[in-house]
Amino acid sequence: MKLSADLKALQKRIGHEFSRPELLVRAVTHSSMSSPTRDDNQRLEFLGDRVLGLVMAEALLAQDRKATEGQLAPRYNALVRKEACADVAKEIALGDALKLGRSEMMSGGRRKLALLGDAMEALIAAVYLDAGFEPAKQMVVRLWGDRVNRVEDDARDPKTSLQEWAQARGLKPPTYEIVSRSGPDHAPVFQIAARLDNGKTAEATDTSKRKAEQAAAKALLGQLQS
Incomplete structure (x- = not known):
């Protein structure tokens, strides 16, 4: 499958070139664009949420080896919540690559927090299915950057x-x-x-x-x- 220019650019921004490019296409396809021949990203979103959770749990345990479960839980929630995913999506301009139906596009779908967060989770799942856990983990750790180190400040809602x-x-x-x-x-x-x-x-x-x-x-x- 030949990727469009915007998806090729997205690959460079996330640091992963897909061997199965159809996974990337699916990850950026919103349900408003789905059809019998085009899958949307909802199932990938479900999987990506779990992959992200494991990566963040591992990162938090490594970052603070003395933290209790009660201390870790709010930090974990701050790192995996939809707002955090949407912030990362904005940093990599994921919205520019989304495939949206006309009504969703006209209503500002490329900037919607929930839509961006869902797409970010789907993208994580796409990398996981394309190359396995380690490449997906490396991408997440790279894109989340210093959020893990400063999560204590973000964890208090x-x-x-x-x-x-x-x-x-x-x-x-x-x-x-x-x-x-x-x-x-x-x-x-x-x-x-x-x-x-x-x-x-x-x-x-x-x-x-x-x-x-x-x-x-x-x-x-x-x-x-x-």
């Missing part, structure tokens, strides 16, 4: 930390409210307010509702701890 802060002081869990939504449907911008029942509040803006909530929680924590 601001929303979880804020909820724990509130509960420790006998307050109700924080609430999150959409203050405004702007921009076109394919690239919305959310302004979110995080509120506590003691009257404290903070706002943040992002193109992802979840990220805006996290940023608002982080801003509110900053106020409370200053």
